[in-house]
Amino acid sequence: MVVKVYGPPYASARRVLVCLIEKEVKFEIVPVDILKGENKDPKFLKLQPFGEIPVIEDGDFTLYESRAIIRYYADKYKAQGANLVGNTVEEKGVIEQWLEVEGQNYHPHVNNLVLQLLFSSKLGFPFDMKLVEESEEKLNKVLDIYEERLSKSKYLAGDFFSLADLSHLPFTHYLVNAIGKEYMIRDRVHVSAWWDDISNRPSWKSVLQLAPVTSLKEGIQL
Numbered sequence: 562m563v564v565k566v567y568g569p570p571y572a573s574a575r576r577v578l579v580c581l582i583e584k585e586v587k588f589e590i591v592p593v594d595i596l597k598g599e600n601k602d603p604k605f606l607k608l609q610p611f612g613e614i615p616v617i618e619d620g621d622f623t624l625y626e627s628r629a630i631i632r633y634y635a636d637k638y639k640a641q642g643a644n645l646v647g648n649t650v651e652e653k654g655v656i657e658q659w660l661e662v663e664g665q666n667y668h669p670h671v672n673n674l675v676l677q678l679l680f681s682s683k684l685g686f687p688f689d690m691k692l693v694e695e696s697e698e699k700l701n702k703v704l705d706i707y708e709e710r711l712s713k714s715k716y717l718a719g720d721f722f723s724l725a726d727l728s729h730l731p732f733t734h735y736l737v738n739a740i741g742k743e744y745m746i747r748d749r750v751h752v753s754a755w756w757d758d759i760s761n762r763p764s765w766k767s768v769l770q771l772a773p774v775t776s777l778k779e780g781i782q783l
Contacts, residue, residue, distance in 0.1 A: 564588040567605070568614030569595065570771040573627040575731040577615050578771065580631040582764040583727065584642040590771070596684075628664055628728060635724055643764075645724045652719060659717040659725035667707075670700035671732040678740040697742070704745060704752055711751035715758070726759045734760065734769075 564581060566588050568574035574590075581588045593599045593614055600612045609616045609625045616625040624630050635645040647653045673696035681688040710717060717725040733756060737743045747753050759765070 562587075562620055565591050565618040567591045567608060567616040567618070568593050570768070572614075572731060574615035575734075575768050576627040576728055577617065577630045577634075579727055579730055579762075579764045579768045580634050580645070580724070582767055583645060583762075584634050584638045586634060586638060586642075628660060631724055631727065632660075643722065645722070645727060647718065647721070647723060652721075652723075656718040656723045656725045659723075660728055662703075662717075663725065663728045666703050667700070667729065668732060670696040670703065671736055674700070674740055674742060675732060675735045678742075679735065697745070700745065704749055707755075708749040708752050711755050716755065722759065722762070726755070730759060730765055730768075 564586055566574060566577055566581070568590075569592060570578060570590055578588070578590075593605060595614065599605060600609070600614055605616075606612055608618070608623055611625075613625070615627055615630065616623065617630055624633055631645075639646060645656075647656055673692055677689055677693050677696075707717075714720055716722050733746070737746055737756065737760075746756050
């Protein structure tokens with residue numbers, strides 16, 4: 562059965578797409594143009610009452626929230642494709658720990674930077690320089706912790722690639738390639754090596770090829 566992934570093939574939807582590729586699960590993308598407000602259409606709201614993307618339909622099963630989706634597929638197809646959830650309860654616990662770190666400590670600051678530096682002028686909300694400065698300061702502190710962690714293990718949860726690393730791909734891609742903050746990764750030896758490793762996985766390269774055209778008519782590939 563082919564999984565339906567609702568949403569444009571960028572931002573958080575990429576978290577789902579790269580997981581599906583890693584797990585060798587067939588999928589089709591159902592476009593949802595958030596710039597035209599299609600995510601607020603009553604039909605879409607029946608799938609996702611908050612009007613956010615992505616959403617998946619797996620037969621009769623519907624699920625939203627990208628991190629919940631990747632957990633679902635990593636567990637459902639544990640014996641298929643890459644093992645993204647570890648082999649022991651302890652390994653899974655550490656993966657879950659770093660998934661929470663990504664969602665609670667890393668992503669909010671990266672997201673603020675991306676929204677302000679990449680989208681504020683395009684989506685018509687006021688640019689907040691103070692928020693940019695505060696978010697960069699906070700993200701630097703988080704990345705210092707990452708540098709320490711990655712000096713001891715190749716990946717965040719240990720010496721194996723997992724959901725904890727995968728979840729960082731979409732918005733770190735923006736940080737490095739779209740908003741002029743590459744130095745935040747490159748100035749940290751171990752974080753930089755980790756990023757080079759995970760961003761060169763064939764699955765991620767395949768995801769980037771799903772949206773070869775630029776978005777928002779601004780010459781930026783999202």
